[in-house]
Amino acid sequence: MDIKAYETFMEFLKQEDRDRAITFALNLIESKEMDIETLYQNLLAPSLSLFECDVKDEEICIWKEHFRTSIIRTIIESCYQHVLIKSKDKKPVGKKIVVLTPSFEYHEIGAIMVSHYLRLEGFDAHYIGANTPKSEILSAIRAYEPDFVALSVTNPYNIVVTKQITDEIKKFFPDVKIVVGGLAFKHDGATEQINVDYVLQSLEDIKKFSLEVAA
Ligand code: B12
CATH class of the missing domain: 1.10.1240 (Methyltransferase, Methionine Synthase (B12-binding Domains); Chain A, domain 1)
Incomplete structure (x- = not known):
C-alpha cells in the first residue's frame, strides 16, 4: 500500500x-x-x-x-x-451482468466500483442505479436479458426487501443467476433465507467468479 x-x-x-x-x-x-x-x-x-x-x-x-x-x-x-x-486488453467473459442497489438502499459507491471491477475482468457489466424498485429490476431484466443480476446491499434492514426481489427474479427469470455482496452480507447467516447463487465481496472473489463462469 x-x-x-x-x-x-x-x-x-x-x-x-x-x-x-x-x-x-x-x-x-x-x-x-x-x-x-x-x-x-x-x-x-x-x-x-x-x-x-x-x-x-x-x-x-x-x-x-x-x-x-x-x-x-x-x-x-x-x-x-x-x-x-x-x-479492451481483457478476454471477454461473454456474460452480461447488471449491478444495482435495491429499494431503500442509497449506498451506491460500492456497487459502482464493483461494476467497474466486473468490466475490468471482462464482463459486459452495467450499473443501473441505487434504490431500484422491484418492478424496475424485473423490467431491466426483461429488456437487457442479463446472465446475472448483482445486488449490493449495505444496510441489514434491506435484506428483507432483497429477499422479495430475489424471489420474484427466481419466479419470473429462473435462468438468471443472482449475485449479492456488500456490508449487509458480511454478517453470519445473512443469506440463509435468500435464494442467491453467489455471495461475493472482494476483487479477489470477482476474479475467481469470472474464471468460473467464463463462456
Ligand atoms: C457514504 C455513506 C452514506 C451515504 C451514501 C451515499 C452514496 N451515494 O452511496 C449516505 C449519506 C446517503 C448514507 C446514508 C445512510 N447511512 Co451511510 N454510510 C456511508 C459510509 C460513510 C461509507 C459507505 C461507502 O460508500 N463505503 C465505500 C464502499 C466502496 O464500500 P462498500 O459499500 O462496503 O463496498 C465495497 C464492498 O462491500 C464490496 N461490495 C459492495 N457491494 C457489493 C456487491 C457485490 C456484488 C460485490 C461482489 C461486492 C460488493 O465491494 C465494494 C468495494 O470494495 C458508511 C461507513 C462505513 N463504515 O461503511 C456509512 C454506513 C454504511 N451508513 C450507515 C447508516 C446507518 C446510514 C443511514 C441509515 C443514516 C441515517 N440515519 O439516515 C442512511 C441510510 C440511507 C439508505 N436508505 O440507504 C451505517 C450502516 C450501519 C449498518 N446497519 O450496517 C454505516 C456503516 C455508518 C455507521 N458506522 O453506522 N450513508
Whole structure:
C-alpha cells in the first residue's frame, strides 16, 4: 500500500479540497503510478469506509459525509474511460451482468466500483442505479436479458426487501443467476433465507467468479 499517496489524498479530503483531491487521484491513474483497482481499494474505499467526523455537531457531519461521497463519486465516474480502455486488453467473459442497489438502499459507491471491477475482468457489466424498485429490476431484466443480476446491499434492514426481489427474479427469470455482496452480507447467516447463487465481496472473489463462469 502506498502510504504516502493515501496520506496526501486523505489530507485533501480532510480539508474538503475537492479540486486537489480529484486532480491528485486522476493524476495517479493518468501517470500510471497506480492502477484503477489499487486506487479504488487503497484510497477511495477506505476514505469512505473509515470516515470519521472530527466535529461533534451531527448535522455538520452529515454534510461532510455527503460532500466526501460526492468527491469520491466524481473520481470514480472520471475513471470510467480508463476502465473501458483497460478492459479492451481483457478476454471477454461473454456474460452480461447488471449491478444495482435495491429499494431503500442509497449506498451506491460500492456497487459502482464493483461494476467497474466486473468490466475490468471482462464482463459486459452495467450499473443501473441505487434504490431500484422491484418492478424496475424485473423490467431491466426483461429488456437487457442479463446472465446475472448483482445486488449490493449495505444496510441489514434491506435484506428483507432483497429477499422479495430475489424471489420474484427466481419466479419470473429462473435462468438468471443472482449475485449479492456488500456490508449487509458480511454478517453470519445473512443469506440463509435468500435464494442467491453467489455471495461475493472482494476483487479477489470477482476474479475467481469470472474464471468460473467464463463462456
Ligand atoms: C457514504 C455513506 C452514506 C451515504 C451514501 C451515499 C452514496 N451515494 O452511496 C449516505 C449519506 C446517503 C448514507 C446514508 C445512510 N447511512 Co451511510 N454510510 C456511508 C459510509 C460513510 C461509507 C459507505 C461507502 O460508500 N463505503 C465505500 C464502499 C466502496 O464500500 P462498500 O459499500 O462496503 O463496498 C465495497 C464492498 O462491500 C464490496 N461490495 C459492495 N457491494 C457489493 C456487491 C457485490 C456484488 C460485490 C461482489 C461486492 C460488493 O465491494 C465494494 C468495494 O470494495 C458508511 C461507513 C462505513 N463504515 O461503511 C456509512 C454506513 C454504511 N451508513 C450507515 C447508516 C446507518 C446510514 C443511514 C441509515 C443514516 C441515517 N440515519 O439516515 C442512511 C441510510 C440511507 C439508505 N436508505 O440507504 C451505517 C450502516 C450501519 C449498518 N446497519 O450496517 C454505516 C456503516 C455508518 C455507521 N458506522 O453506522 N450513508
